[in-house]
Amino acid sequence: MALAFGPLSSHPSLPPMDDAEFARWVRLLEARTGVVVAPERKPFLVGAVRARMREAGFADYASYYAHVAAEGSGLVEWTTLVDRLTVHETRFFRHPPSLQLIGERWLPEQLRAGARALHAWSIGCASGEEAYSLAMVLDRKLALSGAEAQTYVGVTATDVSHAALAAARAAVYPASRLGEIPPEYRAGYVEMVGEDSFTVVERLRRRVGFAMLNLLDAGRAPLKQLDLIYCQNVLIYFARERRRELLAQLAGLLRPGGLLLLGAGEVTAFAHPLLTRVACPGTLAYLRNR
Ligand SMILES: C[S@@+](CC[C@H](N)C(=O)[O-])C[C@H]1O[C@@H](n2cnc3c(N)ncnc32)[C@H](O)[C@@H]1O
Known part of the structure; x- marks a missing residue:
């Protein structure tokens, strides 16, 4: 043998x-x-x-x-x-225009509409930076709007790699990467661990749950009626037809009014009867029709 x-x-x-x-x-x-x-x-x-x-x-x-x-x-x-x-390259606040769309337009609209709980899904979260960035934006904007007491926000973050998920749960990052996080977020959401590393504060970590999930099994996942689906730098590795099939599935997992945020340029000429493209420069975003 x-x-x-x-x-x-x-x-x-x-x-x-x-x-x-x-x-x-x-x-x-x-x-x-x-x-x-x-x-x-x-x-x-x-x-x-x-x-x-x-x-x-x-x-x-x-x-x-x-x-x-x-x-x-x-x-x-x-x-x-x-x-x-698989490629696990990632950064905190990797795509500012997407996070601005969430924090400055979409979230305020949800709060005006009286949302009580908002559930976001970070797909292909790698070592957690994307999920924590989302949680920081949602948490901070919620606090600034004074809606903390009435609305709960949570992020489910999934990946196919157990090693990446272990790093995400540990949430310890080299201090050299602190600069990825805008100062207004650094102040309240991270703290040093020794001299060379930092972590995400416990209060925010509690808002983020990590789970192993192969995106190909998304249809069988217990994730439904999501308010926000954030899927960036994952589908670029998939074949064109597969991307479209998965996007159709993701559209079905959003609740009406929910937002799907893809990486700019990750799919071209994509349209779906359940979705309407959001006009926002530098982003590739869709709202699920009501
Ligand atoms: C380049 S990273 C992107 C990380 C993050 N989304 C970002 O934009 O910074 C791609 C991630 O997708 C994950 N991935 C690849 N195929 C996947 C699949 N079928 N299901 C779930 N995650 C997958 C990889 O393990 C990797 O962590």
Whole structure:
């Protein structure tokens, strides 16, 4: 059997991955997550697979593929590998125009309409920065409007990567990244942990719940009648047709009047009978029709 457990030195060099082998890893990743790896990103996929093979003690691609692809027993290994095969790049307040639309237009309208509870969903939340940014904006604008006592806001944040979710729950970030958070938010929502790190204050962390969810299973998730769906820098990794199918599903999970915020330019010429595009420069936003 080709499978070989043992120290790295027992199989120091893996052969190059040929195109047929690459193609079946691409198919597996797309079937399980929706993420498409283009041929030019072959070095990224190969590097990730090889690194994980070394760690897990596999000496050839075929036996590792068989192990990962096996229903049941392969799922533990898949859980680790999927983290390596997906891109987790993120930042606090990554897309200010979207957050401004939420804080300055959408939220005030909800409050004027007498909203009692607002439930937001951050899809593909990576290590949590997006979800905490959303929570900061919602919480601060709520406080400024004096509606804190009457309206509750909460954020559910999901990702397919367990490692990313663990980092999100831990909520400890290097101090060098404090500058991503505007000063007016830094003051009330983060605190230093030692000299080199900061965390999100407990009061805000309690507003954010993290859960493992594959976006491809969104239809089966217990998330319905959402007020706000924030899905940025996730669908760009998906095939065009898959993006449209998922967006149609997301439209169905919004309550009438709910807001869907995508990354600007992530889908082109998208329209859906349940949704109306929001005119707001620099954003790609839709309101669910009432
Ligand atoms: C580039 S990060 C974007 C993070 C954040 N949304 C932002 O814009 O800063 C993409 C995230 O999507 C997640 N992801 C990829 N495919 C997914 C899927 N099928 N279901 C859920 N999350 C997925 C990845 O694990 C990764 O954390």
